[in-house]
Amino acid sequence: MNTFNSFKTYVKKEIIEGMRTKKFLVLAIGILFFAVSDPIMLKLLPEILKNQMQGADLSMLIELSQKAALDSYTNNLFQLSTIIIVLSIMGIISKERSDKTLTIPVSMGCSINGMVLAKLLVYGVFILLVNVIGMLIAYYYSGIIFGFTYGSMLAAAVSGALYGVFFLFVLSVLILASSFFKKSFLSVTTTLLFVYLMPLAGYFEILKKYLPANLLTEANYFAELLSKNMLVSLICTISLTVIFSILSVYKLEHVEFV
Numbered sequence: 001m002n003t004f005n006s007f008k009t010y011v012k013k014e015i016i017e018g019m020r021t022k023k024f025l026v027l028a029i030g031i032l033f034f035a036v037s038d039p040i041m042l043k044l045l046p047e048i049l050k051n052q053m054q055g056a057d058l059s060m061l062i063e064l065s066q067k068a069a070l071d072s073y074t075n076n077l078f079q080l081s082t083i084i085i086v087l088s089i090m091g092i093i094s095k096e097r098s099d100k101t102l103t104i105p106v107s108m109g110c111s112i113n114g115m116v117l118a119k120l121l122v123y124g125v126f127i128l129l130v131n132v133i134g135m136l137i138a139y140y141y142s143g144i145i146f147g148f149t150y151g152s153m154l155a156a157a158v159s160g161a162l163y164g165v166f167f168l169f170v171l172s173v174l175i176l177a178s179s180f181f182k183k184s185f186l187s188v189t190t191t192l193l194f195v196y197l198m199p200l201a202g203y204f205e206i207l208k209k210y211l212p213a214n215l216l217t218e219a220n221y222f223a224e225l226l227s228k229n230m231l232v233s234l235i236c237t238i239s240l241t242v243i244f245s246i247l248s249v250y251k252l253e254h255v256e257f258v
Helices: 005-022 022-050 068-090 093-096 105-109 111-144 151-181 184-203 212-219 227-252
Strands: none
Touching: 005 022, 005 111, 022 068, 022 111, 022 184, 068 111, 068 184, 068 212, 093 184, 111 151, 111 227, 151 184, 151 212, 151 227, 184 212, 184 227
16 A cells, blocks of 8 residues: 555544544644633732732733733643643554554555654644634634733744644654654653653754744744744744654655564
């Protein structure tokens, strides 16, 4: 079976499995929940603190604005949604390897290249689209609550797309880890450590603009046009995603599935 036919077969398989196991639903909730909840929580925060502090008004110490709401949302996207995404699809290859469900398709000539590409695109495209939708919801909803004082709908869409590209990179890291480890929890641990420790390399100024994490820093500016630094980060992130995918294919082609 050639790469294209394997790709088409696995695209259908991943879509059906994603719907059957509610993976798409969990991914959507994990990303969209904060788009709605963060503006509300920020609006209610002064009253919550006032009740906890025996009537003390701390509203002057809290920034209540559309920018603050969007900052809260993007912060949760990186810290919490990353965990949700990785945990939701942690068995993307590891589980199939440990359950030996890859044995039959591989023995029948199914292309590893087509399989990896299908998994990457099905979940990657879905996550990218949900991120764009989530950012638009966060922008519009926070604008209704606090006023439209920051960015624009186009800037929100661009920012959401950049977050989607970043999570596509995270997915490629998870797939690469899964090609090395049969145990899902090892793949998850390796991926999360890699993603969360990566920003530390940004302390070296010479490396900062080349890191995928810098893509999020640039995305948080909510600019309609890509800056030079953002363009460099975008190219590097896409390049690393491709490289990690190629390495995953190479590793899986040298793995015994029996």
